Amino acid sequence: MRELALRLVSVVCALAAWTALSRYLPDDLFPGPLAASTALLENIANGSVFKHLGITMLRVAGGLLIAMVIGAPLGILMGLSRLAEKTLDIWVMIALAVPSLCYGLVCFIVLGLNEWAAVVAIGLTGAPSITVNIWEGVKNIDARLLQMAQAFRANRWLVLYRVVLPQVLPYVMASLRFGLGVIWKIAVLIELLGRPDGVGFQLYYWYQLADMRQVLAWTLLFTLVMLFIELVLFKVLERRLFAWRPTVSA
Amino acid sequence: MIRITGLSKKFPPRRAGGAALQVLRDINLDIAEGEFVCILGASGCGKSTLLNILAGLDRTHGGEVAIDGHAAGATRALRVGYLFQEDRLLPWRSAEQNIDFALTAARVPQGEWAGRKDRWLGMVGLDGFRGYFPHQMSGGMRQRLALARALAIEPQVLLMDEPFSGLDELTARKMRADILRIWAEARKTIVFVTHNAFEASFLADRIVIMAEGRIHETIAVPLPRPRDHDDDALFALNRVVVRRFLDITGGQDAPVQPHAGE
Numbered sequence: 001m002r003e004l005a006l007r008l009v010s011v012v013c014a015l016a017a018w019t020a021l022s023r024y025l026p027d028d029l030f031p032g033p034l035a036a037s038t039a040l041l042e043n044i045a046n047g048s049v050f051k052h053l054g055i056t057m058l059r060v061a062g063g064l065l066i067a068m069v070i071g072a073p074l075g076i077l078m079g080l081s082r083l084a085e086k087t088l089d090i091w092v093m094i095a096l097a098v099p100s101l102c103y104g105l106v107c108f109i110v111l112g113l114n115e116w117a118a119v120v121a122i123g124l125t126g127a128p129s130i131t132v133n134i135w136e137g138v139k140n141i142d143a144r145l146l147q148m149a150q151a152f153r154a155n156r157w158l159v160l161y162r163v164v165l166p167q168v169l170p171y172v173m174a175s176l177r178f179g180l181g182v183i184w185k186i187a188v189l190i191e192l193l194g195r196p197d198g199v200g201f202q203l204y205y206w207y208q209l210a211d212m213r214q215v216l217a218w219t220l221l222f223t224l225v226m227l228f229i230e231l232v233l234f235k236v237l238e239r240r241l242f243a244w245r246p247t248v249s250a
Numbered sequence: 251m252i253r254i255t256g257l258s259k260k261f262p263p264r265r266a267g268g269a270a271l272q273v274l275r276d277i278n279l280d281i282a283e284g285e286f287v288c289i290l291g292a293s294g295c296g297k298s299t300l301l302n303i304l305a306g307l308d309r310t311h312g313g314e315v316a317i318d319g320h321a322a323g324a325t326r327a328l329r330v331g332y333l334f335q336e337d338r339l340l341p342w343r344s345a346e347q348n349i350d351f352a353l354t355a356a357r358v359p360q361g362e363w364a365g366r367k368d369r370w371l372g373m374v375g376l377d378g379f380r381g382y383f384p385h386q387m388s389g390g391m392r393q394r395l396a397l398a399r400a401l402a403i404e405p406q407v408l409l410m411d412e413p414f415s416g417l418d419e420l421t422a423r424k425m426r427a428d429i430l431r432i433w434a435e436a437r438k439t440i441v442f443v444t445h446n447a448f449e450a451s452f453l454a455d456r457i458v459i460m461a462e463g464r465i466h467e468t469i470a471v472p473l474p475r476p477r478d479h480d481d482d483a484l485f486a487l488n489r490v491v492v493r494r495f496l497d498i499t500g501g502q503d504a505p506v507q508p509h510a511g512e
Contacts, residue, residue, distance in 0.1 A: 166340070
């Protein structure tokens with residue numbers, strides 16, 4: 001309860017600061033929260049939000065899928081084999097270090113200015129952070145519990161879904177969370193680079209028209225959706241998955 | 251019954267060119283059906299390795315280990331219960347579900363589950379805690395649950411690796427009394443590893459003294475049952491066991507003496 005109150009207070013303060021700042025700056029340069037939300041409501045009313053947000057969400061989902069498909073097996077492999085770990089860890093670091101813009105540019109040049117290139121670029125950018133998290137999780141599997149399962153003659157499947165998976169799941173969730181955070185941002189950038197729709201395209205479009213009211217409106221929308229996913233979807237999911245933990249609230 | 255003949259175990263060298271580590275040398279031991287045997291030794295004497303071999307977890311050894319005529323670990327028909335030093339419960343499963351795990355693993359038919367859980371959870375006094383998760387239970391309760399889990403598969407042999415050494419002395423005392431009561435009712439063969447001479451004297455039919463991978467001596471425990479923690483004969487026996495142990499090891503790595511006031 002206290003935490004919630006603290007959060008509310010901080011949000012109210014931030015909104016107040018935003019309003020105060022907008023008072024001192026010209027309206028077309030830095031509109032206040034009221035102007036931005038009105039613009040957002042207009043966009044919702046005329047339907048453009050759903051079209052562009054929808055397509056961005058699809059790209060994010062596709063990118064996340066590709067990132068998991070590439071990142072998770074590599075992470076598992078690196079957690080299980082020392083050889084794989086020693087061979088691949090430098091490449092994971094390099095992949096993390098490459099700016100996301102480069103993945104986008106390379107994909108658009110190699111694959112063409114199409115939907116595929118966009119989703120692949122998003123996936124490639126997100127993959128290394130997923131690998132890192134899952135690698136860590138697999139490395140931390142408790143060998144003593146595996147030995148216990150073996151002593152009771154558990155078969156591979158039982159060991160996998162009752163002993164291994166529950167231990168790796170928190171790391172998979174962390175990797176999803178982390179991956180999503182990276183992927184949201186890269187998705188917008190990729191759309192700005194080479195797509196004719198989506199939230200990133202809208203941001204760039206209004207930026208070129210120097211319409212700050214709309215730029216802030218789309219930023220606001222984007223942030224709200226992300227907060228919803230982070231605070232509502234993930235929280236609910238984690239509460240369900242990790243109910244066995246002593247304390248899940250953090 | 252358990253028959254161990256000429257058992258030896260070597261661990262490969264850590265580094266290329268290093269010396270292999272000989273943990274068990276020519277172990278010969280017969281354990282009768284329903285017998286309670288304590289293996290007494292200091293840490294590093296190979297007693298945990300011996301248990302792992304009996305459990306079938308380690309099958310790369312020399313010599314032969316047979317339980318009821320089957321090589322250890324060779325067949326599913328052989329059920330071995332294992333109680334570890336730590337409880338090794340699955341933290342994400344409730345008390346009852348932890349037992350379900352063992353029953354699934356041991357392929358006990360579903361129709362028998364309810365009866366077995368009633369029996370063994372009841373016997374360790376946890377019938378009212380079925381829905382509790384391990385983190386909601388005390389250390390003693392968790393170890394009792396681990397015991398119920400080991401018993402629920404109704405093993406021919408129960409292996410215990412210093413199961414009470416992580417508990418406070420009062421809880422451990424109670425657990426020792428419980429284990430004797432359960433053993434008296436269920437009549438399992440128990441191989442119990444410990445570094446505590448007093449614990450061995452209190453529990454065992456026979457104490458096997460191990461040092462440096464060898465069995466040096468077996469001492470039959472003549473004390474009548476039920477036994478009393480405060481029995482003078484128990485203390486006398488404990489002194490004999492500790493003395494023998496010190497003679498064998500030359501005073502190195504002495505097992506735990508009984509605490510003052512015990």
